[in-house]
Amino acid sequence: MSEVDIVVVGGGAAGLSLARRLTAPAGPGRAVPSIAVIEPPTGPLSSPPRTWCFWERGEGDLDAYVSASWGRVLVRGAHREVVSDGRGHRYKMIRSHDFLPAVTAELASHERVRLLTATVTGIVDSPDGAQVTGTDATGQPMCVRGRWVFDSRPPQGLPPARTTLLQHFRGWFVRTASDRFDPGVAELMDFRTPQPARGLSFAYVLPFTRRRALVEYTEFSPRVLSDDGYQAALEHYTRRVRPLGAFTVTGCEQGVIPMTDAHFPRRRGARVFTIGAAGGAVRPATGYAFATIQRQAAAIATARSAGAPPLPPRPHPRRHLAMDAALLRALATGRVDGGAFFTRLFDSNPLPRVLGFLNGTSSLVQDVALGLHCPLWPMTRSLLELPFLPRQAAEDQGQGQEAFPHAAQRKAHP
Ligand SMILES: Cc1cc2nc3c(=O)[nH]c(=O)nc-3n(C[C@H](O)[C@H](O)[C@H](O)COP(=O)(O)OP(=O)(O)OC[C@H]3O[C@@H](n4cnc5c(N)ncnc54)[C@H](O)[C@@H]3O)c2cc1C
Structure with missing residues (x-):
């Protein structure tokens, strides 16, 4: 049995981001820890390729992996359109099929890192370490x-x-026959899509050039659609709602991210922590996790190099989790019209304030200002009833296997 300082189980966004941070120069007097990263052979357990988008102000540590970014965003409500300037914030896209191989190669050349190909089946904790089998x-x-x-x-x-x-x-991923996109503007949410009975739907368009873009149909709702359902929604959007003219589809991506107010454990023993989606990094009201994963990785590396126990920090402030829980409840009960809610959010607030909230970095004062532009009664009612609602298993909410993202997601890039 080999022994290292740190074992990272899973070489996806969270695992590789953490290993990358841990191998950054640790500062005077601090050695880089010995690390084993364990990722299964390519197969059914591998996470399908995906694009990670996140907001960042100015230049960032991961810019070398960014494949596209946008300085302005557009939100289209049923009746109005809001274009916001990021004022220095950019919406950045990293594709997993760029990031994961590049970081794996960087780690492979590091003398303190061992990359192991194996499927982990057990972790046994003890007071001074843990055994991974x-x-x-x-x-x-x-x-x-x-x-x-x-x-x-x-x-x-x-x-x-x-x-x-x-x-x-x-x-x-589409290629159009004529110019149809503005590569400077990310069309973040277009609510002109037919709305589901419960929850909401929107389309988004992330343009790479005037003729190439990712056009995605999204729902926040209790159930996934059939293949035909997604096909029909995308056909309808690209032919009728936002006609693209003649175009070819060069690739496809599909996924499911649970939006839940469940508690995810960050610690599973004296020496075992959970990170990434498994550790609650996914923001309940948005499905974003990538920026949080980066923040946690940086904090863990800082704690380790300071000699402190490297417990991953709380992924989201409690206040934001409460606000998200209220919003999820308001959406799920149909008390708020999701399209109107998000359009008003972007219309009535400066973009940096909205981004602060979405990124989990906003202050109480900023959150109160944001809250004043929300539908007050439905949100307050939803917030107040939270303590009286039972927590149920996803199966009991009728979602079963659909809520398990790993089994449900599928993605194929060109
Ligand atoms: C399709 C999709 C698109 C998304 N887009 C965004 C986005 O744009 N912006 C954003 O902020 N968030 C996004 N997310 C949410 C979140 O950022 C991602 O889910 C992210 O990949 C989570 O990182 P992770 O490391 O927790 O999980 P993963 O990236 O899924 O990594 C888990 C790793 O564990 C490995 N593994 C599995 N089983 C075993 C085993 N038995 N032993 C060892 N290793 C194992 C897998 O092979 C994989 O490498 C998206 C999620 C999905 C599903």
């Missing part, structure tokens, strides 16, 4: 011991919640 690519048993273990394997189920909606989507 599994099966390697040839079917042989594998065992590594770490002083600290960070587990990012996607959850196989969801903890009980008061409200769980699914953010589910299918997108087309």
Whole structure:
């Protein structure tokens, strides 16, 4: 059995971001820890390729991996259109099929890192370390011991919640025959799509050039659609709502992200922590997780190099989780019209204030200012009833396997 300082289970967004941070120069007198990153062989457990979008002010540490970014955003409500200037914030896109191989290659050349191909099946905690066991690519048993273990394997189920909606989507990478897009503007939400009975739907358009874009149909609703349902929604949007003229589809992406007010554990033992989506990094009201994953990775690396226990920090402030829980409840009960809600949010607030909230970095004063532009009674009612609502398993909310993102998501890039 080999022994290292840190074992990272899962080489996806959270695992590789953490390993990357831990191998950054630690400062005078602080050695880089020895690290094992364990990722299964390509197969059914691998996370499908995906695009990660996030907001960032100015230049960032991950700019080398960014494939596109936008300085302005457009939100289209049923009756009005809002264009906002990011005032220095950019909406950045990183594609997993760029990021993961590049970071893996960087780590492979680092003398303190071992990249192991194996499927982890067990983690046994003890007061001074934890033992990670599994099966390697040839079917042989594998065992590594770490002083600290960070587990990012996607959850196989969801903890009980008061409200769980699914953010589910299918997108087309399109190439149009004529100029149809403004590559300076990310069309973040277009609510002119037919709205589902419960929850909301919108389309978004992320243009790469005047003729190439990712056009995605998204719902926040209790159930995923059938293949035909997504096909029809995208056909309707690209032919009738926002006609693209003649175009070809060069790739497709699809996914499901649970939007839930469930509690995710950050700690699973004296020496075992959960990170990434499994550790609650996904923001309940938006489905965003990538920026939070980066913040957590940086904080863990800082704690370690300071000699402190590297407990991942709380992914989201409690206040934001309460606001998100109220919004999820208001959307799920149909008390707020999602399209009108988000259009007003962008229309009535300066973009940096909205982004502060979405990024989890806004102050109480900024949140109160934001709250004043929300439909007060439905949101207050939803907030006040939260303590009296039981937490139920996703299955009991009728979602079953659909709510388990790993099983449900699928994505294929050109
Ligand atoms: C399709 C999609 C699009 C998304 N887009 C955005 C976005 O634009 N912006 C945003 O902020 N968030 C987005 N998210 C949410 C979130 O950022 C992603 O889900 C992100 O990939 C989560 O990172 P993770 O490391 O927790 O999980 P993953 O990236 O899924 O990584 C988990 C890793 O664990 C490995 N693994 C699985 N089983 C085992 C095992 N038994 N042993 C060892 N390793 C194992 C997998 O192979 C994988 O590499 C998106 C999610 C999805 C599903």
